[in-house]
Amino acid sequence: MTRLAHAVAATLAFIVVSLFALPAWSLPRFALREGVPCSTCHVNPSGGGMRNAYGRYVYGPTRLPLGFPGSRERAPQLDLGDTLAFGADARTAYIDQRPKTGEGLRTFFQMQADLYVAARVFDGLTLYYDQGAYGSFEAIALYQKPLTDWASVYVKAGRFMPTYGLRLENHNLWIRQDIGYGPRDKEQGVEVGAQIAPFLVQVGLLNGVPGERQLDDNKGKAFVARVEALGRLGPLRLMFGGSYYRNQTGVKSDASGKTVDGRSNLWRAGLFGGASLGRFTYLAEADLVRLEPFSANKTDSKSYSFQSHQELDVLVVRGLELTFNFEYREPDLDTKSGSMRRVALGFEVYPMPNLELKALYRHVWGKGPASRSLDGLSEYIAMAHVFF
Amino acid sequence: MRIEWMVAAATLSSAAAAMLPACSTPQPASPSSPSGAEASDGKRLYEQRCATCHGIHGDGRGPTAHVYGSPAPRDFTRGLYEFRTTDAGKLPVRADLVRTIGQGIPGTTMPAWRSLLSPREIEAIAQYIESFSPRFAAEPESARAPIAIPPEPPPPSATDLEVGRMFYFTFRCWECHGVYGEGDGPAAATLADEWKRPIRPADLTRGVYKSGATGADLYRTIATGLDGTPMPTFRLAVVVGKEGLADLGKHIDKLDPAIRAKVTAFVQTLPTDEQIFALSDPDRAKFGERRLWLLTGYVKSLAHRGVFDWLSHDPSAP
Numbered sequence: 001m002t003r004l005a006h007a008v009a010a011t012l013a014f015i016v017v018s019l020f021a022l023p024a025w026s027l028p029r030f031a032l033r034e035g036v037p038c039s040t041c042h043v044n045p046s047g048g049g050m051r052n053a054y055g056r057y058v059y060g061p062t063r064l065p066l067g068f069p070g071s072r073e074r075a076p077q078l079d080l081g082d083t084l085a086f087g088a089d090a091r092t093a094y095i096d097q098r099p100k101t102g103e104g105l106r107t108f109f110q111m112q113a114d115l116y117v118a119a120r121v122f123d124g125l126t127l128y129y130d131q132g133a134y135g136s137f138e139a140i141a142l143y144q145k146p147l148t149d150w151a152s153v154y155v156k157a158g159r160f161m162p163t164y165g166l167r168l169e170n171h172n173l174w175i176r177q178d179i180g181y182g183p184r185d186k187e188q189g190v191e192v193g194a195q196i197a198p199f200l201v202q203v204g205l206l207n208g209v210p211g212e213r214q215l216d217d218n219k220g221k222a223f224v225a226r227v228e229a230l231g232r233l234g235p236l237r238l239m240f241g242g243s244y245y246r247n248q249t250g251v252k253s254d255a256s257g258k259t260v261d262g263r264s265n266l267w268r269a270g271l272f273g274g275a276s277l278g279r280f281t282y283l284a285e286a287d288l289v290r291l292e293p294f295s296a297n298k299t300d301s302k303s304y305s306f307q308s309h310q311e312l313d314v315l316v317v318r319g320l321e322l323t324f325n326f327e328y329r330e331p332d333l334d335t336k337s338g339s340m341r342r343v344a345l346g347f348e349v350y351p352m353p354n355l356e357l358k359a360l361y362r363h364v365w366g367k368g369p370a371s372r373s374l375d376g377l378s379e380y381i382a383m384a385h386v387f388f
Numbered sequence: 389m390r391i392e393w394m395v396a397a398a399t400l401s402s403a404a405a406a407m408l409p410a411c412s413t414p415q416p417a418s419p420s421s422p423s424g425a426e427a428s429d430g431k432r433l434y435e436q437r438c439a440t441c442h443g444i445h446g447d448g449r450g451p452t453a454h455v456y457g458s459p460a461p462r463d464f465t466r467g468l469y470e471f472r473t474t475d476a477g478k479l480p481v482r483a484d485l486v487r488t489i490g491q492g493i494p495g496t497t498m499p500a501w502r503s504l505l506s507p508r509e510i511e512a513i514a515q516y517i518e519s520f521s522p523r524f525a526a527e528p529e530s531a532r533a534p535i536a537i538p539p540e541p542p543p544p545s546a547t548d549l550e551v552g553r554m555f556y557f558t559f560r561c562w563e564c565h566g567v568y569g570e571g572d573g574p575a576a577a578t579l580a581d582e583w584k585r586p587i588r589p590a591d592l593t594r595g596v597y598k599s600g601a602t603g604a605d606l607y608r609t610i611a612t613g614l615d616g617t618p619m620p621t622f623r624l625a626v627v628v629g630k631e632g633l634a635d636l637g638k639h640i641d642k643l644d645p646a647i648r649a650k651v652t653a654f655v656q657t658l659p660t661d662e663q664i665f666a667l668s669d670p671d672r673a674k675f676g677e678r679r680l681w682l683l684t685g686y687v688k689s690l691a692h693r694g695v696f697d698w699l700s701h702d703p704s705a706p
Binding site (some may be wrong): 033034036040043053054058061062063064067079083149150165195235258278279315316317318319353 | 435436437440441451452453454455482499500501503504599700701702703704706
């Protein structure tokens with residue numbers, strides 16, 4: 001293959017991977033700016049997906065959009081009594097990708113289409129279902145019990161994304177996609193959480209089988225733990241935390257009569273944190289992933305990768321935000337196969353309740369053989385997001 | 389401290405009440421109360437939009453009541469309202485509730501609902517809120533006359549501001565709000581609201597006012613006070629001669645001697661009780677209104693915003 005063909009193939013692969021990632025998460029910077037946990041506005045205590053009554057009827061319409069004097073906005077009325085509530089997210093993007101060499105791509109893309117239903121079975125018990133586009137879904141039975149003004153506990157069972165890291169909404173950030181929290185990586189299991197202000201502790205036991213497989217065919221269960229502290233210091237909001245995930249992946253299979261041990265131990269660990277002062281919000285996360293095959297020669301075949309993300313958001317006026325992201329990744333720390341940096345600049349407008357418009361420019365710089373094909377890739381993205 | 393202040397204010401008020409004509413203002417036509425269908429709308433809308441903070445039973449204990457650490461949402465069951473056109477101790481009129489719900493309470497989590505709910509919906513919710521306290525049924529709206537808010541005078545001159553500043557000390561605003569209006573007066577740390585929660589006097593330099601930022605809004609606050617909080621009513625208290633103002637309060641030692649000397653001299657220039665009593669009823673009312681406007685003008689002049697305020701301000705905060 002020529003170098004050009006190589007570049008085209010790599011770019012296409014990158015694009016395909018990007019496209020099949022669907023965002024469905026909340027905006028941690030909103031939570032940090034307000035100094036409140038995600039569960040203030042979301043049905044799922046880990047954030048993301050459907051908004052609860054507060055998110056939908058209070059935060060969304062009163063603190064998010066540009067306020068035009070004299071404007072009259074009506075929040076859609078989507079509840080059936082106080083038992084059933086509906087919600088949705090739809091993100092449509094236009095993407096213009098321009099690699100350094102070779103053909104680019106110009107396309108519309110339906111990034112997300114999620115329909116939510118939440119049923120309040122009785123006080124504290126909620127059934128939550130999220131049907132996403134491209135066959136992805138979440139189904140959760142959630143029991144929540146407030147203990148005092150500052151303490152509460154919850155138990156969650158079903159199929160959902162493990163609670164790890166900052167939980168940024170953008171699926172194709174390297175700290176999500178690379179380490180295995182793409183939009184389709186829903187897992188099945190249970191999670192318990194305890195909020196004892198300022199701490200939130202979440203622990204889950206899951207099959208750890210991402211994607212299509214429904215049953216876990218290895219003995220090792222995935223274990224995930226996340227601790228977050230969120231506090232205030234005068235006008236300053238501070239957040240700090242760490243997360244850890246361990247799983248045994250793959251199977252010991254009998255391929256054509258021969259037993260092949262395809263199992264490996266997967267281990268992810270990271271730190272995250274942020275600070276917000278009025279208009280300015282800064283968030284950062286860094287993660288290390290270790291993959292260690294089960295088979296004999298353990299020491300040589302361990303591989304480590306590193307991903308990090310930093311963002312600075314400036315709220316110019318209510319409803320208009322400038323965003324600046326910086327990502328860095330090293331796909332293989334041992335072989336020194338290279339590193340990549342990506343910068344994104346853009347803005348986000350909420351012209352009225354239930355609508356978000358976003359424009360973004362991204363650029364990749366790559367070093368080393370593994371990232372040469374993406375070096376110099378520029379992307380222009382425009383997106384409309386309707387939600388309720 | 390609060391008790392002492394209330395006694396002082398009450399003494400001044402009752403002295404002044406004798407001198408003031410009964411302040412009867414034409415009552416705005418009471419809005420026709422919503423029909424049964426709208427009243428049930430009020431309950432539904434309240435439970436959807438308001439109950440997460442104010443509680444399903446109106447006791448101010450909803451699940452998001454404490455999330456931002458701002459003042460707690462109002463407990464409607466006591467029938468105690470801060471933002472009223474009616475005199476201290478009285479219930480607000482419906483129009484007061486409608487105004488507060490519409491414009492929200494800046495500096496707290498209470499959102500402005502004006503652009504999200506129609507006037508009829510706000511009216512229906514206001515009616516529903518009244519049902520949380522038996523006081524509303526017991527004290528009909530016709531028994532709560534709103535005070536008159538006279539038209540705003542032209543912007544204060546430098547002399548007006550200086551006189552306003554002197555009144556700020558003679559009426560002892562500084563004891564709570566501080567010498568420079570920063571909310572750090574000698575009495576500030578000890579204040580509590582009717583629910584026995586600590587409360588801070590407003591920092592008047594921020595230019596953020598809970599009940600609106602126009603001259604008329606501030607005039608109303610100073611005139612009627614903020615029920616449920618230590619902020620007293622001054623409508624009647626300002627109609628007082630120099631005899632009643634001679635005692636500058638127990639904190640006066642903590643005031644800079646230079647300012648104290650100025651204030652003492654200023655009090656001597658004021659008319660006596662007898663002179664005020666000699667005024668005709670309308671003139672005496674005008675005399676009180678003038679003092680309230682002078683205070684209002686001075687309070688407004690305290691607001692200033694620095695660059696750091698701009699940087700650290702979150703524009704999505706209400």
